[in-house]
Amino acid sequence: xxxxxxxxxxxxxxxxxxxxxxxxxxxxxxxxxxxxxxxxxxxxxxxxxxxxxxxxxxxxxxxxxxxxxxxxxxxxxxxxxxxxxxxxxxxxxxxxxxxxxxxxxxxxxxxxxxxxxxxxxxxxxxxxxxxxxxxxxxxxxxxxxxxxxxxxxxxxxxxxxxxxxxxxxxxxxxxxxxxxxxxxxxxxxxxxxxxxxxxxxxxxxxxxxxxxxxxxxxxxxxxxxxxxxxxxxxxxxxxxxxxxxxxxxxxxxxxxxxxxxxxx
Amino acid sequence: xxxxxxxxxxxxxxxxxxxxxxxxxxxxxxxxxxxxxxxxxxxxxxxxxxxxxxxxxxxxxxxxxxxxxxxxxxxxxxxxxxxxxxxxxxxxxxx
Ligand SMILES: Nc1ncnc2c1ncn2[C@@H]1O[C@H](COP(=O)(O)OP(=O)(O)O)[C@@H](O)[C@H]1O
Ligand SMILES: [Mg+2]
Numbered sequence: 001x002x003x004x005x006x007x008x009x010x011x012x013x014x015x016x017x018x019x020x021x022x023x024x025x026x027x028x029x030x031x032x033x034x035x036x037x038x039x040x041x042x043x044x045x046x047x048x049x050x051x052x053x054x055x056x057x058x059x060x061x062x063x064x065x066x067x068x069x070x071x072x073x074x075x076x077x078x079x080x081x082x083x084x085x086x087x088x089x090x091x092x093x094x095x096x097x098x099x100x101x102x103x104x105x106x107x108x109x110x111x112x113x114x115x116x117x118x119x120x121x122x123x124x125x126x127x128x129x130x131x132x133x134x135x136x137x138x139x140x141x142x143x144x145x146x147x148x149x150x151x152x153x154x155x156x157x158x159x160x161x162x163x164x165x166x167x168x169x170x171x172x173x174x175x176x177x178x179x180x181x182x183x184x185x186x187x188x189x190x191x192x193x194x195x196x197x198x199x200x201x202x203x204x205x206x207x208x209x210x211x212x213x214x215x216x217x218x219x220x221x222x223x224x225x226x227x228x229x230x231x232x233x234x235x236x237x238x239x240x241x242x243x244x245x246x247x248x249x250x251x252x253x254x255x256x257x258x259x260x261x262x263x264x
Numbered sequence: 265x266x267x268x269x270x271x272x273x274x275x276x277x278x279x280x281x282x283x284x285x286x287x288x289x290x291x292x293x294x295x296x297x298x299x300x301x302x303x304x305x306x307x308x309x310x311x312x313x314x315x316x317x318x319x320x321x322x323x324x325x326x327x328x329x330x331x332x333x334x335x336x337x338x339x340x341x342x343x344x345x346x347x348x349x350x351x352x353x354x355x356x357x358x359x
Contacts, residue, residue, distance in 0.1 A: 146286075147286050147289060147290055150290055151290060151293060151294060151297065154294050154297060154298070158297075158298065178279075181280075182279060182282070182283050182284070183279040183280060183281070183282050183283055184283055185283050185286055185287060186283070189283065189286075189287050193290050193291060193294065
């Protein structure tokens with residue numbers, strides 16, 4: 001078996017890479033896929049916390065590549081969805097503790113056993129980024145509809161094109177209210193600028209913060225707009241043709257009338 | 265939502281419409297990023313163009329600026345505009 005290794009990256013920090021990795025991973029795993037998540041953010045370990053498995057971390061990725069343990073020993077199994085595993089980052093090492101070849105070898109090994117290897121990339125375009133990209137065959141770029149993340153996304157897309165080909169885009173934290181007011185770039189604006197394929201749009205959603213607090217990502221509790229969006233993204237990754245709901249600023253007369261009368 | 269906000273939404277009236285500024289600024293800056301057009305390169309280009317024009321036309325060197333605009337429809341197209349201020353000599357001649 002040879003699975004798909006996908007890096008989740010962005011350039012800019014804080015745009016939702018870790019949240020996306022956790023939710024897409026859980027969502028794929030709940031669709032009968034065997035999934036391993038790699039926290040590539042060495043020195044700033046977070047994916048375990050977002051997944052809520054921080055208390056069961058024993059070994060980490062630096063232990064694996066330096067031969068202090070077997071990859072199998074470092075896998076943290078999710079208790080909610082049994083086909084999901086995590087290889088945590090190390091909190092104390094430097095990014096330079098691992099090189100690109102080691103990451104590539106690890107990923108090759110994991111792809112033998114897993115359908116998906118998802119790599120949560122650190123911010124920036126230095127060693128940590130290069131390591132994460134080396135381990136991947138495909139890339140997902142996450143951005144928010146703000147000027148700096150979009151600019152950084154463009155840079156990362158340029159860097160990826162030479163190695164992994166064209167990445168797919170997730171636009172995160174879209175606020176319908178702001179788009180309607182003309183105060184936020186809408187999906188078409190972002191696509192006009194970045195000119196890559198759209199994988200999905202995730203709305204701004206308080207549920208993400210609550211999920212973080214609890215260590216229970218949004219896809220685990222149905223019904224949140226962001227969780228539903230990640231579910232659709234996972235289905236698209238699996239090749240299903242799931243339409244992307246239009247989140248643009250043009251609202252119909254009837255909708256505006258409704259808003260006028262009901263105030264929402 | 266306040267009544268004013270509701271009325272504004274009803275008429276399709278927007279907030280400050282700041283996204284247009286965001287889009288235009290991004291298109292500009294990304295054009296430079298993608299071409300590797302640094303401030304230094306732009307300045308060198310500006311000086312060369314200025315010198316070239318001044319060989320043939322008496323223009324004001326002081327306020328000579330160049331603007332690089334990417335086309336909204338064609339990623340491969342760029343428009344360079346450089347409004348020139350005619351120098352005192354040229355203006356006097358035409359009188
Ligand atoms: N769709 C969303 N709605 C609201 N908050 C979000 C959303 N996505 C991410 N966040 C918040 O943004 C912050 C950064 O997210 P994170 O996934 O850690 O980003 P990154 O890994 O890119 O640094 C977190 O506090 C998270 O709760
Ligand atoms: Mg992160």
